[in-house]
Amino acid sequence: MHIAGISAAGYAEFLEIVNAEIRPDRAKTTAQDDFPVILGPENRAWQLGATAEDGTLAGCIACLIRSVKTNWGEISVAGIGSVVTHPDFRGQGLSAALQIEMLTRLKGKNIPLAVLWTDQGEIYAGRGFVPAGWELHIELQDADLAGKVPAGATVRPFRSSDIQPMEDLYKTHARHTVRAAGDSARLYTMPGTRGWVLEGAGGDLLGGVFCGKGADFPEYVLEWNGSPEVVLPLLAAVRSMELAATVLVPCGAEDMAGLLFERGAAGFAVPSGSWVVLNADPLLDLAGQNGDPAPADPLDPVHWLGEVDKTGQILAGPLEVAIWGFDSV
Numbered sequence: 001m002h003i004a005g006i007s008a009a010g011y012a013e014f015l016e017i018v019n020a021e022i023r024p025d026r027a028k029t030t031a032q033d034d035f036p037v038i039l040g041p042e043n044r045a046w047q048l049g050a051t052a053e054d055g056t057l058a059g060c061i062a063c064l065i066r067s068v069k070t071n072w073g074e075i076s077v078a079g080i081g082s083v084v085t086h087p088d089f090r091g092q093g094l095s096a097a098l099q100i101e102m103l104t105r106l107k108g109k110n111i112p113l114a115v116l117w118t119d120q121g122e123i124y125a126g127r128g129f130v131p132a133g134w135e136l137h138i139e140l141q142d143a144d145l146a147g148k149v150p151a152g153a154t155v156r157p158f159r160s161s162d163i164q165p166m167e168d169l170y171k172t173h174a175r176h177t178v179r180a181a182g183d184s185a186r187l188y189t190m191p192g193t194r195g196w197v198l199e200g201a202g203g204d205l206l207g208g209v210f211c212g213k214g215a216d217f218p219e220y221v222l223e224w225n226g227s228p229e230v231v232l233p234l235l236a237a238v239r240s241m242e243l244a245a246t247v248l249v250p251c252g253a254e255d256m257a258g259l260l261f262e263r264g265a266a267g268f269a270v271p272s273g274s275w276v277v278l279n280a281d282p283l284l285d286l287a288g289q290n291g292d293p294a295p296a297d298p299l300d301p302v303h304w305l306g307e308v309d310k311t312g313q314i315l316a317g318p319l320e321v322a323i324w325g326f327d328s329v
Helices: 013-020 041-046 094-107 160-170 183-188 228-240 254-262 280-289 301-305
Strands: 002-005 047-051 057-070 074-087 111-114 130-132 135-139 154-157 194-199 205-213 216-225 244-250 266-270 273-277 306-308 313-318
Touching: 002 041, 002 094, 002 280, 013 047, 013 057, 041 047, 041 057, 047 094, 057 094, 074 094, 074 280, 130 301, 135 254, 154 228, 160 183, 160 194, 160 205, 194 228, 194 273, 194 280, 205 244, 205 280, 216 228, 216 266, 228 244, 228 254, 254 266, 273 301
Parallel strands: 074 111, 216 244
Antiparallel strands: 002 047, 047 057, 057 074, 111 273, 130 273, 135 244, 135 266, 154 194, 194 205, 205 216, 306 313
């Protein structure tokens, strides 16, 4: 097998194999619909394919590199996804080879952390990926979401003209991905995603919520923007429309979690992803600058990001990173 970057000529075949493997035949959206940034043509530099001797694309992997806002300032994180193998080439170690090649390339870029999202973590453990970090999934069914809508404000569907003001609200989250130009436009207009906003009397946007991620996460609010008090009536609205029953609350948004729990919501914590430390040196430097001791094992992401223990309790780490909702790949 020959592993190389996806060429312009091979891009359509790359999308075809990814779509065939991660989207069922009857899915209403394609893989590119649901992951428009990592699978977009602008990101071909970080899309790899393995080609068989007969020229068939046998497998592929993709990565999206972005800075993220943390409690230690901005750091670069690589989000890895679309790790797929053609059915005719399974059982040959191709997935592992693609992961190793991608991680090798990333290690040459001085990026400290990489993360992927999977329900089969054991497949990636051999490359150092372990569940770490945390996020909350808060169920809205029994919550009292009554809230006072500001005078003259209205709840209405998201429009394309709302992209910039919604991105501005997104940037107020304490922990978030620093999106590149055009990212928000692609993410907020994904087919299958439904957005609702709270528009003030003067026409300014006070808050917004987005339900679903294309075909992924039905009945979830995956991104919400604005103060918790403003978001509350929006959650009530999408719940009443049966668009969402659960809201994702990331690390750094404990005020939202606290309000919902006070209102009777139930929730549970899960790891924010499967993480690997690519280069511990930048993390050690940041720890020293912020007065935090170096962990016993700087190559263990749990020692940096914390974890969710077997009882479901959050054991926070010194570094707070939240790559959540639309920015997970």
